[in-house]
Amino acid sequence: KNEVEQSPQNLTAQEGEFIxxxxxxxxxxxxxxxxxxxxxGGIVSxxxxxxxxxxxxxxxxxxxxxxxxxxxxxxxxxxxxxAVYICAVTPTGNQFYxxxxxxLTVIP
Amino acid sequence: ETGVTQTPRHLxxxxxxxxxxxxxxxxxxxxxxxxxxxxxxxxxxxFVYNFKxxxxxxxxxxxFSPECPNSSHLFLHLHTLQPEDSALYLCASSQELAGVSExxxxxxxxxxxx
Numbered sequence: 051k052n053e054v055e056q057s058p059q060n061l062t063a064q065e066g067e068f069i070x071x072x073x074x075x076x077x078x079x080x081x082x083x084x085x086x087x088x089x090x091g092g093i094v095s096x097x098x099x100x101x102x103x104x105x106x107x108x109x110x111x112x113x114x115x116x117x118x119x120x121x122x123x124x125x126x127x128x129x130x131x132x133a134v135y136i137c138a139v140t141p142t143g144n145q146f147y148x149x150x151x152x153x154l155t156v157i158p
Numbered sequence: 159e160t161g162v163t164q165t166p167r168h169l170x171x172x173x174x175x176x177x178x179x180x181x182x183x184x185x186x187x188x189x190x191x192x193x194x195x196x197x198x199x200x201x202x203x204x205f206v207y208n209f210k211x212x213x214x215x216x217x218x219x220x221x222f223s224p225e226c227p228n229s230s231h232l233f234l235h236l237h238t239l240q241p242e243d244s245a246l247y248l249c250a251s252s253q254e255l256a257g258v259s260e261x262x263x264x265x266x267x268x269x270x271x272x
Contacts, residue, residue: 054200083261085263090265091195091248091265091266091268092264092265092266093263093266094263095260095261095262095263098260136201138201145203145214147200148200148201149200150198150199151200
């Protein structure tokens with residue numbers, strides 16, 4: 051069993067819809083990361099958080115440490131948001147456990 | 159150049175070839191990583207280097223040999239690979255602060271082993 055589980059695995063949305071991707075983990079962590087991977091392969095770090103909520107533009111990430119759960123929300127989704135979104139956790143500084151990713155397609 | 163760069167971006171090699179992947183980070187970070195990404199699987203950590211010293215080797219076969227000559231450069235030497243080694247190989251770097259670090263990824267090398 052993977053230490054990090056994401057849902058859904060695949061998601062298709064209409065442009066403008068509000069999107070939520072969920073992440074659950076089973077280990078104690080110092081931080082949780084949300085990453086974005088476009089079809090070309092490169093990965094970009096969207097958020098690193100250890101409590102509460104962070105917002106960057108149309109993206110919002112929340113974490114509940116007690117429930118070992120995090121969500122990534124995208125408001126007013128756009129086709130350029132189409133990518134794979136990966137949740138990762140760090141039990142310690144150099145250790146990372148990754149989810150399998152959520153493939154998002156936003157249709158115009 | 160900024161961020162983390164990787165070369166080559168694509169590589170096709172036979173099972174008897176020897177090749178090397180190169181990673182360079184321009185961020186002044188103290189840790190560098192090699193990951194393997196296969197289809198439908200989570201990212202797999204292969205190696206971690208802190209201040210040029212290898213601190214993690216996640217049971218990676220010896221046909222993969224890392225080298226970290228300085229804190230900005232990381233290599234992955236490949237020899238006698240198998241077709242199942244075909245994957246996207248990603249390099250990342252980070253600066254660990256108070257036990258937490260954010261990773262910055264390179265664009266990856268798409269490797270195909272024939």
